[in-house]
Amino acid sequence: MDPIAPCLGAEIGNIDLRMPLDDDQYLALRAALLKHKVLFFRDQDISAAQQVALASRFGELEVHPVFPHHPDHRELVVLGGDSAQAARENIFHTDVSWRKLPSMGSILRCLECPAVGGDTLWVNMVAVHAGLPAAVRDRIAGLHAVHDILPAFGSRMNAEQREARRQEFPAATHPVVRIHPETGEKILYVNEAFTTHLADYLEKHEGQYRFGFDFRLEEMDLLQYLFRQANAPEYQVRLRWRHNTIAFWDNRSTQHYAIQDYFPARRRMLRATIIGDAPF
Known part of the structure:
Protein backbone atom coordinates (compact mmCIF):
# COMPACT_ATOMS: atom_id res chain seq x y z
CA MET A 1 0.00 0.00 0.00
CA MET A 125 -13.44 16.73 4.31
CA VAL A 126 -12.28 15.62 7.77
CA ALA A 127 -9.09 17.62 7.27
CA VAL A 128 -11.13 20.49 5.83
CA HIS A 129 -13.22 20.69 8.99
CA ALA A 130 -10.18 20.44 11.25
CA GLY A 131 -8.48 23.23 9.29
CA LEU A 132 -11.32 25.72 9.60
CA PRO A 133 -10.73 28.70 11.91
CA ALA A 134 -12.02 27.93 15.38
CA ALA A 135 -14.60 30.73 15.13
CA VAL A 136 -16.05 29.16 11.97
CA ARG A 137 -16.18 25.71 13.57
CA ASP A 138 -18.08 27.22 16.50
CA ARG A 139 -20.42 29.05 14.14
CA ILE A 140 -21.42 25.95 12.17
CA ALA A 141 -21.66 23.55 15.10
CA GLY A 142 -25.24 22.31 15.35
CA LEU A 143 -26.35 23.77 12.01
CA HIS A 144 -28.20 21.76 9.36
CA ALA A 145 -28.21 22.09 5.57
CA VAL A 146 -30.70 21.11 2.89
CA HIS A 147 -29.61 18.82 0.03
CA ASP A 148 -31.71 18.54 -3.13
CA ILE A 149 -31.62 16.33 -6.24
CA LEU A 150 -33.37 18.78 -8.56
CA PRO A 151 -30.92 21.67 -8.94
CA ALA A 152 -28.28 19.31 -10.36
CA PHE A 153 -30.45 16.76 -12.17
CA GLY A 154 -33.68 18.61 -12.92
CA SER A 155 -32.44 19.83 -16.31
CA ARG A 156 -32.27 16.19 -17.46
CA MET A 157 -36.01 15.72 -16.81
CA ASN A 158 -39.28 17.02 -18.15
CA ALA A 159 -41.85 18.63 -15.83
CA GLU A 160 -43.65 15.35 -15.13
CA GLN A 161 -40.40 13.58 -14.31
CA ARG A 162 -39.32 16.41 -12.01
CA GLU A 163 -42.57 16.18 -10.08
CA ALA A 164 -42.20 12.40 -9.78
CA ARG A 165 -38.63 12.75 -8.52
CA ARG A 166 -39.68 15.42 -6.03
CA GLN A 167 -42.29 13.03 -4.60
CA GLU A 168 -39.80 10.16 -4.50
CA PHE A 169 -36.86 12.21 -3.20
CA PRO A 170 -37.95 15.19 -1.10
CA ALA A 171 -35.13 17.48 -0.09
CA ALA A 172 -33.07 15.99 2.74
CA THR A 173 -31.73 17.85 5.77
CA HIS A 174 -28.37 16.77 7.19
CA PRO A 175 -25.95 18.18 9.78
CA VAL A 176 -23.43 20.66 8.39
CA VAL A 177 -20.87 18.76 10.47
CA ARG A 178 -21.59 15.05 10.46
CA ILE A 179 -19.86 12.39 12.55
CA HIS A 180 -18.25 9.46 10.78
CA PRO A 181 -20.13 6.39 12.06
CA GLU A 182 -17.01 4.19 12.13
CA THR A 183 -14.19 6.55 13.14
CA GLY A 184 -15.99 9.28 15.08
CA GLU A 185 -14.28 11.97 12.96
CA LYS A 186 -16.00 15.30 12.34
CA ILE A 187 -16.70 15.96 8.64
CA LEU A 188 -17.72 19.17 6.89
CA TYR A 189 -20.80 17.89 5.04
CA VAL A 190 -21.99 20.49 2.56
CA ASN A 191 -21.25 20.40 -1.15
CA GLU A 192 -21.65 22.78 -4.06
CA ALA A 193 -23.63 20.40 -6.27
CA PHE A 194 -26.50 19.45 -3.97
CA THR A 195 -26.57 21.71 -0.89
CA THR A 196 -29.05 24.53 -1.45
CA HIS A 197 -29.22 26.42 1.86
CA LEU A 198 -28.85 26.25 5.62
CA ALA A 199 -32.04 25.06 7.27
CA ASP A 200 -31.74 26.72 10.67
CA TYR A 201 -29.25 29.57 10.39
CA LEU A 202 -31.65 32.26 11.61
CA GLU A 203 -32.91 30.03 14.42
CA LYS A 204 -29.35 29.54 15.70
CA HIS A 205 -28.43 33.22 15.36
CA GLU A 206 -31.72 34.94 16.20
CA GLY A 207 -31.45 38.44 17.63
CA GLN A 208 -28.18 39.34 15.90
CA TYR A 209 -29.64 41.08 12.84
CA ARG A 210 -31.55 44.28 12.03
CA PHE A 211 -33.16 43.23 8.75
CA GLY A 212 -33.90 40.06 6.85
CA PHE A 213 -31.23 40.76 4.26
CA ASP A 214 -28.60 40.90 7.01
CA PHE A 215 -28.96 37.28 8.03
CA ARG A 216 -29.78 36.08 4.49
CA LEU A 217 -26.59 37.55 3.03
CA GLU A 218 -24.54 36.27 5.94
CA GLU A 219 -26.02 32.79 5.57
CA MET A 220 -25.22 32.72 1.83
CA ASP A 221 -21.72 34.06 2.41
CA LEU A 222 -21.06 31.39 5.04
CA LEU A 223 -22.28 28.60 2.77
CA GLN A 224 -20.18 29.86 -0.15
CA TYR A 225 -17.16 30.05 2.16
CA LEU A 226 -17.71 26.44 3.20
CA PHE A 227 -18.07 25.32 -0.43
CA ARG A 228 -14.74 26.95 -1.34
CA GLN A 229 -12.79 24.90 1.20
CA ALA A 230 -12.78 21.91 -1.18
CA ASN A 231 -10.70 23.95 -3.66
CA ALA A 232 -7.60 23.99 -1.46
CA PRO A 233 -4.92 21.69 -3.01
CA GLU A 234 -3.56 20.87 0.44
Whole structure:
Protein backbone atom coordinates (compact mmCIF):
# COMPACT_ATOMS: atom_id res chain seq x y z
CA MET A 1 0.00 0.00 0.00
CA ASP A 2 1.56 3.27 -1.16
CA PRO A 3 0.21 6.64 0.03
CA ILE A 4 -0.30 9.06 -2.87
CA ALA A 5 -0.73 12.43 -1.13
CA PRO A 6 -0.15 13.59 2.44
CA CYS A 7 -3.83 14.25 3.13
CA LEU A 8 -5.53 11.22 1.57
CA GLY A 9 -5.26 8.49 -1.05
CA ALA A 10 -3.32 5.24 -1.32
CA GLU A 11 -2.60 2.80 -4.15
CA ILE A 12 -3.16 -0.87 -3.35
CA GLY A 13 -1.13 -3.51 -5.18
CA ASN A 14 -0.85 -7.30 -5.11
CA ILE A 15 -4.59 -7.97 -5.21
CA ASP A 16 -6.78 -9.44 -7.93
CA LEU A 17 -10.24 -7.93 -7.63
CA ARG A 18 -11.70 -10.52 -9.98
CA MET A 19 -11.57 -12.93 -7.05
CA PRO A 20 -14.00 -12.73 -4.10
CA LEU A 21 -12.48 -11.03 -1.07
CA ASP A 22 -11.76 -13.32 1.85
CA ASP A 23 -12.38 -12.02 5.36
CA ASP A 24 -8.81 -10.83 5.91
CA GLN A 25 -8.76 -8.94 2.61
CA TYR A 26 -12.14 -7.39 3.31
CA LEU A 27 -11.11 -6.19 6.76
CA ALA A 28 -7.76 -4.88 5.48
CA LEU A 29 -9.41 -2.91 2.66
CA ARG A 30 -12.06 -1.51 4.98
CA ALA A 31 -9.38 -0.37 7.42
CA ALA A 32 -7.35 1.15 4.58
CA LEU A 33 -10.43 2.97 3.31
CA LEU A 34 -11.09 4.50 6.72
CA LYS A 35 -7.46 5.59 7.03
CA HIS A 36 -6.78 6.86 3.50
CA LYS A 37 -10.36 7.68 2.41
CA VAL A 38 -9.79 6.79 -1.25
CA LEU A 39 -8.03 3.69 -2.57
CA PHE A 40 -6.67 3.17 -6.10
CA PHE A 41 -6.15 -0.14 -7.88
CA ARG A 42 -4.39 -0.45 -11.25
CA ASP A 43 -4.76 -3.03 -14.03
CA GLN A 44 -7.95 -4.64 -12.72
CA ASP A 45 -9.55 -6.29 -15.76
CA ILE A 46 -12.79 -7.20 -14.01
CA SER A 47 -16.22 -7.82 -15.49
CA ALA A 48 -19.35 -5.85 -14.63
CA ALA A 49 -20.60 -8.78 -12.56
CA GLN A 50 -17.32 -8.91 -10.63
CA GLN A 51 -17.54 -5.17 -9.94
CA VAL A 52 -21.03 -5.64 -8.54
CA ALA A 53 -19.82 -8.54 -6.40
CA LEU A 54 -16.86 -6.51 -5.11
CA ALA A 55 -19.00 -3.54 -4.14
CA SER A 56 -21.68 -5.77 -2.60
CA ARG A 57 -19.08 -7.13 -0.17
CA PHE A 58 -19.21 -3.72 1.53
CA GLY A 59 -22.99 -3.32 1.65
CA GLU A 60 -26.23 -3.13 -0.28
CA LEU A 61 -26.02 -1.27 -3.60
CA GLU A 62 -28.26 1.55 -4.73
CA VAL A 63 -29.91 2.05 -8.12
CA HIS A 64 -29.45 5.64 -9.27
CA PRO A 65 -32.71 7.26 -10.40
CA VAL A 66 -31.23 9.47 -13.16
CA PHE A 67 -27.96 8.16 -14.61
CA PRO A 68 -28.07 5.47 -17.30
CA HIS A 69 -27.47 1.92 -16.10
CA HIS A 70 -25.44 -1.01 -17.37
CA PRO A 71 -27.79 -3.17 -19.48
CA ASP A 72 -27.25 -6.27 -17.32
CA HIS A 73 -26.65 -4.71 -13.90
CA ARG A 74 -28.91 -1.87 -12.78
CA GLU A 75 -26.63 -1.26 -9.80
CA LEU A 76 -23.92 0.02 -12.17
CA VAL A 77 -24.28 3.52 -13.57
CA VAL A 78 -22.57 4.51 -16.80
CA LEU A 79 -20.76 7.84 -16.50
CA GLY A 80 -19.22 10.02 -19.17
CA GLY A 81 -20.11 11.92 -22.29
CA ASP A 82 -19.15 11.31 -25.89
CA SER A 83 -17.89 13.29 -28.87
CA ALA A 84 -21.21 15.16 -29.07
CA GLN A 85 -21.97 15.72 -25.36
CA ALA A 86 -19.49 16.64 -22.65
CA ALA A 87 -19.81 15.02 -19.24
CA ARG A 88 -21.05 17.21 -16.39
CA GLU A 89 -19.56 15.81 -13.20
CA ASN A 90 -17.05 18.68 -12.98
CA ILE A 91 -18.19 20.17 -9.70
CA PHE A 92 -17.09 19.29 -6.18
CA HIS A 93 -19.72 17.02 -4.68
CA THR A 94 -20.55 14.18 -2.34
CA ASP A 95 -22.54 11.50 -4.16
CA VAL A 96 -26.31 11.40 -3.54
CA SER A 97 -26.20 13.62 -0.46
CA TRP A 98 -29.83 14.42 -1.42
CA ARG A 99 -30.87 10.96 -0.19
CA LYS A 100 -32.11 10.44 3.35
CA LEU A 101 -29.44 7.70 3.47
CA PRO A 102 -26.49 9.02 1.44
CA SER A 103 -23.99 6.50 0.18
CA MET A 104 -21.25 4.91 2.24
CA GLY A 105 -18.89 4.70 -0.72
CA SER A 106 -18.46 4.15 -4.43
CA ILE A 107 -16.33 1.87 -6.61
CA LEU A 108 -15.56 3.44 -9.99
CA ARG A 109 -13.86 1.59 -12.85
CA CYS A 110 -12.34 3.19 -15.93
CA LEU A 111 -13.51 1.59 -19.18
CA GLU A 112 -12.06 4.22 -21.49
CA CYS A 113 -10.14 7.43 -20.91
CA PRO A 114 -8.27 10.00 -23.00
CA ALA A 115 -4.51 9.77 -23.35
CA VAL A 116 -4.23 13.07 -21.49
CA GLY A 117 -6.80 14.69 -19.22
CA GLY A 118 -9.90 13.49 -17.43
CA ASP A 119 -8.28 13.23 -14.00
CA THR A 120 -10.37 13.11 -10.82
CA LEU A 121 -9.74 15.00 -7.57
CA TRP A 122 -10.78 13.82 -4.10
CA VAL A 123 -10.88 16.01 -1.00
CA ASN A 124 -10.49 15.00 2.64
CA MET A 125 -13.44 16.73 4.31
CA VAL A 126 -12.28 15.62 7.77
CA ALA A 127 -9.09 17.62 7.27
CA VAL A 128 -11.13 20.49 5.83
CA HIS A 129 -13.22 20.69 8.99
CA ALA A 130 -10.18 20.44 11.25
CA GLY A 131 -8.48 23.23 9.29
CA LEU A 132 -11.32 25.72 9.60
CA PRO A 133 -10.73 28.70 11.91
CA ALA A 134 -12.02 27.93 15.38
CA ALA A 135 -14.60 30.73 15.13
CA VAL A 136 -16.05 29.16 11.97
CA ARG A 137 -16.18 25.71 13.57
CA ASP A 138 -18.08 27.22 16.50
CA ARG A 139 -20.42 29.05 14.14
CA ILE A 140 -21.42 25.95 12.17
CA ALA A 141 -21.66 23.55 15.10
CA GLY A 142 -25.24 22.31 15.35
CA LEU A 143 -26.35 23.77 12.01
CA HIS A 144 -28.20 21.76 9.36
CA ALA A 145 -28.21 22.09 5.57
CA VAL A 146 -30.70 21.11 2.89
CA HIS A 147 -29.61 18.82 0.03
CA ASP A 148 -31.71 18.54 -3.13
CA ILE A 149 -31.62 16.33 -6.24
CA LEU A 150 -33.37 18.78 -8.56
CA PRO A 151 -30.92 21.67 -8.94
CA ALA A 152 -28.28 19.31 -10.36
CA PHE A 153 -30.45 16.76 -12.17
CA GLY A 154 -33.68 18.61 -12.92
CA SER A 155 -32.44 19.83 -16.31
CA ARG A 156 -32.27 16.19 -17.46
CA MET A 157 -36.01 15.72 -16.81
CA ASN A 158 -39.28 17.02 -18.15
CA ALA A 159 -41.85 18.63 -15.83
CA GLU A 160 -43.65 15.35 -15.13
CA GLN A 161 -40.40 13.58 -14.31
CA ARG A 162 -39.32 16.41 -12.01
CA GLU A 163 -42.57 16.18 -10.08
CA ALA A 164 -42.20 12.40 -9.78
CA ARG A 165 -38.63 12.75 -8.52
CA ARG A 166 -39.68 15.42 -6.03
CA GLN A 167 -42.29 13.03 -4.60
CA GLU A 168 -39.80 10.16 -4.50
CA PHE A 169 -36.86 12.21 -3.20
CA PRO A 170 -37.95 15.19 -1.10
CA ALA A 171 -35.13 17.48 -0.09
CA ALA A 172 -33.07 15.99 2.74
CA THR A 173 -31.73 17.85 5.77
CA HIS A 174 -28.37 16.77 7.19
CA PRO A 175 -25.95 18.18 9.78
CA VAL A 176 -23.43 20.66 8.39
CA VAL A 177 -20.87 18.76 10.47
CA ARG A 178 -21.59 15.05 10.46
CA ILE A 179 -19.86 12.39 12.55
CA HIS A 180 -18.25 9.46 10.78
CA PRO A 181 -20.13 6.39 12.06
CA GLU A 182 -17.01 4.19 12.13
CA THR A 183 -14.19 6.55 13.14
CA GLY A 184 -15.99 9.28 15.08
CA GLU A 185 -14.28 11.97 12.96
CA LYS A 186 -16.00 15.30 12.34
CA ILE A 187 -16.70 15.96 8.64
CA LEU A 188 -17.72 19.17 6.89
CA TYR A 189 -20.80 17.89 5.04
CA VAL A 190 -21.99 20.49 2.56
CA ASN A 191 -21.25 20.40 -1.15
CA GLU A 192 -21.65 22.78 -4.06
CA ALA A 193 -23.63 20.40 -6.27
CA PHE A 194 -26.50 19.45 -3.97
CA THR A 195 -26.57 21.71 -0.89
CA THR A 196 -29.05 24.53 -1.45
CA HIS A 197 -29.22 26.42 1.86
CA LEU A 198 -28.85 26.25 5.62
CA ALA A 199 -32.04 25.06 7.27
CA ASP A 200 -31.74 26.72 10.67
CA TYR A 201 -29.25 29.57 10.39
CA LEU A 202 -31.65 32.26 11.61
CA GLU A 203 -32.91 30.03 14.42
CA LYS A 204 -29.35 29.54 15.70
CA HIS A 205 -28.43 33.22 15.36
CA GLU A 206 -31.72 34.94 16.20
CA GLY A 207 -31.45 38.44 17.63
CA GLN A 208 -28.18 39.34 15.90
CA TYR A 209 -29.64 41.08 12.84
CA ARG A 210 -31.55 44.28 12.03
CA PHE A 211 -33.16 43.23 8.75
CA GLY A 212 -33.90 40.06 6.85
CA PHE A 213 -31.23 40.76 4.26
CA ASP A 214 -28.60 40.90 7.01
CA PHE A 215 -28.96 37.28 8.03
CA ARG A 216 -29.78 36.08 4.49
CA LEU A 217 -26.59 37.55 3.03
CA GLU A 218 -24.54 36.27 5.94
CA GLU A 219 -26.02 32.79 5.57
CA MET A 220 -25.22 32.72 1.83
CA ASP A 221 -21.72 34.06 2.41
CA LEU A 222 -21.06 31.39 5.04
CA LEU A 223 -22.28 28.60 2.77
CA GLN A 224 -20.18 29.86 -0.15
CA TYR A 225 -17.16 30.05 2.16
CA LEU A 226 -17.71 26.44 3.20
CA PHE A 227 -18.07 25.32 -0.43
CA ARG A 228 -14.74 26.95 -1.34
CA GLN A 229 -12.79 24.90 1.20
CA ALA A 230 -12.78 21.91 -1.18
CA ASN A 231 -10.70 23.95 -3.66
CA ALA A 232 -7.60 23.99 -1.46
CA PRO A 233 -4.92 21.69 -3.01
CA GLU A 234 -3.56 20.87 0.44
CA TYR A 235 -6.67 18.77 1.10
CA GLN A 236 -6.69 16.98 -2.27
CA VAL A 237 -5.35 13.98 -4.12
CA ARG A 238 -5.42 13.71 -7.93
CA LEU A 239 -5.73 10.49 -9.92
CA ARG A 240 -4.63 10.11 -13.51
CA TRP A 241 -6.84 7.39 -14.91
CA ARG A 242 -5.73 4.47 -17.03
CA HIS A 243 -7.83 1.70 -18.55
CA ASN A 244 -8.92 -0.75 -15.82
CA THR A 245 -8.03 1.59 -12.96
CA ILE A 246 -10.45 1.37 -10.03
CA ALA A 247 -11.05 4.00 -7.35
CA PHE A 248 -12.88 3.15 -4.13
CA TRP A 249 -13.73 6.09 -1.90
CA ASP A 250 -15.44 6.76 1.39
CA ASN A 251 -18.29 9.02 0.32
CA ARG A 252 -19.02 10.09 3.89
CA SER A 253 -15.68 11.81 4.42
CA THR A 254 -14.72 13.01 0.93
CA GLN A 255 -15.81 15.11 -1.99
CA HIS A 256 -14.65 14.62 -5.57
CA TYR A 257 -14.47 16.46 -8.90
CA ALA A 258 -14.18 14.89 -12.37
CA ILE A 259 -12.09 17.30 -14.45
CA GLN A 260 -13.70 18.06 -17.82
CA ASP A 261 -10.62 19.06 -19.81
CA TYR A 262 -10.69 16.40 -22.52
CA PHE A 263 -13.84 16.97 -24.62
CA PRO A 264 -14.48 15.84 -27.36
CA ALA A 265 -12.38 12.80 -26.36
CA ARG A 266 -14.28 10.06 -24.50
CA ARG A 267 -14.12 9.08 -20.86
CA ARG A 268 -16.37 6.16 -19.89
CA MET A 269 -16.79 4.80 -16.37
CA LEU A 270 -18.86 2.26 -14.46
CA ARG A 271 -19.79 3.09 -10.87
CA ALA A 272 -21.26 0.94 -8.11
CA THR A 273 -22.52 2.86 -5.08
CA ILE A 274 -22.93 1.38 -1.60
CA ILE A 275 -25.87 2.55 0.49
CA GLY A 276 -24.93 4.27 3.73
CA ASP A 277 -26.78 5.49 6.78
CA ALA A 278 -28.41 8.67 8.03
CA PRO A 279 -25.87 11.39 8.86
CA PHE A 280 -25.76 12.48 12.49
